[in-house]
Amino acid sequence: MEFTTKITSFSLLFLSLINPTLTTATCSTAVCRNGDPIIRFPFRLKSHQPQSCGYDKGFDLTCGNNNGVNRTTIRLPFSGNFTIEMIDYAAQEILLADPNNCLPKRLLTLNLTSTPFDGVYTRRFTFFSFPTSGYLRFGRFNPITCLSDENSTVFATAFPRAVNYLSAQSCRLMKTVNVPVRWPAYEHAVSYWGLSDNLWLTWRVPRCRRCESRGGKCGIKSNSSREIICSDAPKPGARRDRSLRHVLDKRATSLSLFPLRVSLSPFRRPHRFSFSLLLEDSASLCSSLNDRMNQPR
Numbered sequence: 001m002e003f004t005t006k007i008t009s010f011s012l013l014f015l016s017l018i019n020p021t022l023t024t025a026t027c028s029t030a031v032c033r034n035g036d037p038i039i040r041f042p043f044r045l046k047s048h049q050p051q052s053c054g055y056d057k058g059f060d061l062t063c064g065n066n067n068g069v070n071r072t073t074i075r076l077p078f079s080g081n082f083t084i085e086m087i088d089y090a091a092q093e094i095l096l097a098d099p100n101n102c103l104p105k106r107l108l109t110l111n112l113t114s115t116p117f118d119g120v121y122t123r124r125f126t127f128f129s130f131p132t133s134g135y136l137r138f139g140r141f142n143p144i145t146c147l148s149d150e151n152s153t154v155f156a157t158a159f160p161r162a163v164n165y166l167s168a169q170s171c172r173l174m175k176t177v178n179v180p181v182r183w184p185a186y187e188h189a190v191s192y193w194g195l196s197d198n199l200w201l202t203w204r205v206p207r208c209r210r211c212e213s214r215g216g217k218c219g220i221k222s223n224s225s226r227e228i229i230c231s232d233a234p235k236p237g238a239r240r241d242r243s244l245r246h247v248l249d250k251r252a253t254s255l256s257l258f259p260l261r262v263s264l265s266p267f268r269r270p271h272r273f274s275f276s277l278l279l280e281d282s283a284s285l286c287s288s289l290n291d292r293m294n295q296p297r
Contacts, residue, residue: 027053027219032063032072037087039072041219042206052220055206058116066099073099078111085198090212093120093182096199102146103197104156107179110199117201119180125156126163127174138166 029038030045039045044054045061054060064073064081072084074096086095094117098106108127112118127144135143135153141162147154154174157163167173182200206228208218216233220226 032070036072037084039087040089041217042203042208043087055220056116058114059203064099071099076112076117077114079106079109082106082199090209091202092204092209092212093200093202096201097197101197103199104144104154105147107177107199108175110177110179112180112201116203116205118204119178120182120200120202121180122178123158123181124176125158125179126166126176127154127156128166128171129154129174130169130171137169 027041027044027049029040030048031038032045039049039061041053042055043059043061044051045063047062060074061084062073062075063070064083065071066073066083073081074084074094075081081099082096083099084094085097088094097103104127107125127147129152130138132148132151132153138155141155141157143153143155157166158179180200206218208228208230211218211230211233214230214233216230218228218230221229
């Protein structure tokens with residue numbers, strides 16, 4: 001009996017050494033509905049996947065009911081619920097949307113404290129409000145429909161010159177906030193550029209980019225450990241071709257997602273980016289602002 005026990009113990013030890021992913025192999029993927037992101041480590045779908053399948057509570061997801069439709073949902077402690085439009089595991093980026101279709105309103109109170117997420121980039125947007133009756137004076141600025149009403153019109157800008165100009169035009173400055181964006185080009189944004197229906201965030205920990213870019217999957221080594229392991233990575237001979245395909249696919253995806261000038265209205269999706277249009281719009285707006293600022297008062 002003692003000999004049998006020793007053999008069994010040795011076998012378990014040997015298996016744990018040659019296959020350290022045994023504890024993560026039971027974590028199957030999950031999805032809330034067709035078309036929604038696949039949920040896997042570091043995220044987990046509560047009530048469907050064990051707690052050990054996620055990294056920590058900050059990555060817990062649910063299938064929230066949005067107008068009768070189950071949508072992948074995450075709750076940020078100080079900002080409420082957001083639906084998840086996309087998860088890029090290799091880039092460690094997540095794309096969020098407001099289930100009530102008014103993201104600019106959520107941005108006014110956005111607080112990422114106590115979450116594992118940060119902005120991919122951040123840009124300072126200043127929100128202004130002014131009487132609707134005088135809106136035609138500022139026709140170059142698209143209103144934020146879901147924040148405006150018959151009495152007041154609201155818009156936001158990340159363009160410093162526009163902020164200075166509007167501050168001198170009796171517009172009420174509502175708030176200046178740091179908005180997470182995906183592209184650093186927002187620092188050159190014209191006044192009606194920048195806010196769309198989506199919020200780009202990234203997570204720094206756990207660090208799984210290298211594993212995911214090789215085609216592997218991250219996971220926790222065991223329930224009692226926080227050590228991250230990489231499983232299912234291809235053999236070195238196949239890694240180069242697969243990595244090249246991943247880079248090409250990622251660049252193609254990034255180009256297709258790069259936003260053009262977008263309306264602040266939450267009911268309009270961003271168009272594709274065009275540097276020529278950006279330069280034309282920037283020049284047009286700067287010229288318009290210069291003309292207005294040089295007019296005698």
